[in-house]
Amino acid sequence: LKITLMRSTLHxxxxxxxxxxxxxxxxxxxxxxxxxxxxxxxxxxxxxLTAAVEAALAHATEARTHGELTAHLRDVLGxxxxxxxxxxxxxxxxxxxxxxxxxxxxxxRVRFRAASTPHSERTEPExxxxxxxxxxxxxxxxxxxxxxxxxxxxxxYVRLAIEGDELLVQHTGPAGEPLxxxxxxxxxxxxxxxxxRFLPMWDSILLAYRxxxxxxxxxxRPHVVRQxxxxxxxxLVDGHIAGLWLPAEDGIEVRAFGELDESTxxxxxxxxxxxxxxxxxxxxxxxxxxxxWWAHLPPLxxxxx
Numbered sequence: 001l002k003i004t005l006m007r008s009t010l011h012x013x014x015x016x017x018x019x020x021x022x023x024x025x026x027x028x029x030x031x032x033x034x035x036x037x038x039x040x041x042x043x044x045x046x047x048x049l050t051a052a053v054e055a056a057l058a059h060a061t062e063a064r065t066h067g068e069l070t071a072h073l074r075d076v077l078g079x080x081x082x083x084x085x086x087x088x089x090x091x092x093x094x095x096x097x098x099x100x101x102x103x104x105x106x107x108x109r110v111r112f113r114a115a116s117t118p119h120s121e122r123t124e125p126e127x128x129x130x131x132x133x134x135x136x137x138x139x140x141x142x143x144x145x146x147x148x149x150x151x152x153x154x155x156x157y158v159r160l161a162i163e164g165d166e167l168l169v170q171h172t173g174p175a176g177e178p179l180x181x182x183x184x185x186x187x188x189x190x191x192x193x194x195x196x197r198f199l200p201m202w203d204s205i206l207l208a209y210r211x212x213x214x215x216x217x218x219x220x221r222p223h224v225v226r227q228x229x230x231x232x233x234x235x236l237v238d239g240h241i242a243g244l245w246l247p248a249e250d251g252i253e254v255r256a257f258g259e260l261d262e263s264t265x266x267x268x269x270x271x272x273x274x275x276x277x278x279x280x281x282x283x284x285x286x287x288x289x290x291x292x293w294w295a296h297l298p299p300l301x302x303x304x305x
Contacts, residue, residue, distance in 0.1 A: 001013055001014075001015055001018050001096040001115060001117070002096060002097040002099075003018065003094075003095070003096040003097070003115065004090070004091050004095075005021050005022065005025055006021075006025065006150060006151045006152065007150070007151070007152040007207075008029070008091050008152065010097070011204075015117050017130075017134060018115060018117045019117050019118055019119055019120035019121075019127075020120045020122060020126075020127040020130040020131060021127075021130075021131055021134075022094055022115075022119075022120070023119070023120040023122065023124055023127035023128075024124065024127045024128040024130070024131040024151075024153075025131075025151070025153070026124075027124055028152070028153055028154070028157075029091065029092050041081055041082065041083065041088075042080045042081055042083075042085075042088055043080055043081050044080055048077065049088065049089065051077060052073055052077055052085050052088070052089045053089045053092055053093050055072070055073055055076050055077065056069055056072075056073060056085075056086065056089050056090075056093055056095070057093055057094065057095070057114045058114075059072045059073075060093075060095060060112055060113050060114045061113070061114055062113065063098040063111040063112065063113045064111060064112055064113070065109060065110065065111055065112075066086055066087075066110060066112070069085075069086045069112065070084055070085060070086040073085035073086060073089075090112075093114070094114060094115040094117075095112045095113065095114055095115060096112070096113055096114075096115045097110055097111065097112060098111040098112065098113050125160070125161055125164070128153075128157070128158070128161040129161050129164075129165045129167075131151065132147055132158070132161055132162055132165065132168075133165070133167065133168075133182055135147055135150060135151070135208075136168070136180060136181050136182045136185070137182055137185065138204070138208070139204075139205070139208040139209070140179075140180065140181035140182060140185055141171050141173075141179035141180060141181040141185075141187065142179060142180060142181070142208070142209065143173070143177055143178065143179060143180070143210065144158055144159045144162055144178075144180070145210045146208065146209045146210050147162065147180075149209070149210040150204075150207060150208050150209070162180055167182070167183065168180050168181065168182065168183075169181055169182070169183050171187075193238055194236065194238050194239035195267065196235065196236060196237050196264060196267045196268045196271055197235070197236040197271065198233070198234075198235055198236075198245055198252070198271055198272070198275050199233060199234045199235070199236060200233055201230065201231055201232060201233050201287060201290065202230075202231045203231065203233075203234070206224070206225075206231055206234075206241075215236075215239065215240060215241060216240070216241045217240070217241070219257075220241055220257050223244070223257070223297055223298075224241060224244070226293050230290060230293065232244050232290070232293060233245050233246065233287060235254060235256075235268060237260065237264055237268075241257075242256055242257055242258065242260065243255050243256035243257050243260075243300070243301075244294075244297070244300075245272075245275075246287065246291065246294060247276075247279055247284060247285055247286055247287070247288075248304050250304065251272060251273075251276050251304045251305050252272040252275055252276055252304070252305050253302065253303075253304050253305075254268060254272065254302065254303050254304075254305055255294075255297065255300040255301065255302045256300060256301040256302075256303075257300060258301075259301065260301070265303065265305075268305055269305045272305035273305070
C-alpha cells in the first residue's frame with residue numbers, strides 16, 4: 001500500500017503490516033488533528049471534522065480523485081474555507097493511493113481508495129511494539145530517540161513500548177547510551193567495510209536516526225535534500241553518502257562529492273550495471289521529473305557507469 005503513515009507522509013508498506021502501523025500512529029494523528037489552527041482555518045468544529053473523515057471513507061470504497069472527494073464532501077457537509085475538506089481530512093483517514101495501470105505505477109492524477117485491510121486486533125501499545133520491531137529490523141541497533149524521531153511519536157510513548165517488550169535486546173552505544181535491537185540481528189564489527197550501494201530517492205535510511213550525520217554529513221546535506229523536501233538518489237561508500245546518481249542513456253550517471261579511488265569506482269560500476277538492468281526492464285528514465293535539481297548542483301566528479 002502507498003499510504004500516509006510515519007511523520008504524516010507517504011510510505012510504501014506491506015498490506016499485512018498496515019493494520020498495526022496505522023493503529024500505532026492513529027492516536028497521534030487524532031491528537032494532532034483538532035489543533036485550533038486547522039479548525040479555525042476551516043471554520044468548523046471537531047465533530048464536523050470527524051464527520052468529514054467518515055464521509056470520505058464511505059465515498060472512497062471505489063477509487064476517487066482529489067476533485068471527486070472534495071466535491072462530495074462539499075455536497076454532504078457544505079463549503080469550508082481553504083485548504084478545503086479533502087486536504088484537511090486526508091492525513092487522518094485509512095486511505096491508500098491507487099496505482100494507475102500496473103502495480104507500483106502512480107501517475108500525476110492521484111486516486112484514493114479506503115484501505116481494504118482490517119483494523120488491528122491488538123491494543124495500541126501492542127501495535128506500537130510491532131512497529132518498533134519492524135523499524136529495528138531495518139535500522140537497529142537504535143535509541144529510543146531514533147525510533148521516536150523516525151516515526152514522529154512522543155518519546156514517552158515509544159520508551160514504554162520498547163522497555164515493555166521482552167523480545168528486544170539491549171546494547172551499549174559508544175557514548176554509553178542504550179541501543180535496542182531485535183534478537184539475532186546482524187551486527188558486524190565496526191571495522192567491517194560496508195559495500196557501495198545505490199539508494200533511491202527518499203530512502204528511509206536518510207531519516208532513520210536522530211543524528212543524521214552518521215550517514216550524511218552537514219556539507220553534503222544541501223545537495224541531497226532539496227528545498228521542498230525531495231531527497232535525491234544517492235550512493236553510499238562505506239556507509240556514508242558520497243555522491244548522487246541519475247539514469248543515463250547507456251548506464252548510470254554518478255556524481256561524487258569527493259575523490260574516489262579506482263577500486264571504489266569499480267565496485268560502484270558493478271552495482272551500476274545491476275541497477276541499469278533493473279531499470280531498463282521497468283522504467284529506464286526513473287526520476288526524470290526531478291532532473292531539474294541536478295542543474296543546481298556544483299561541479300562534481302562525474303562518470304557514466
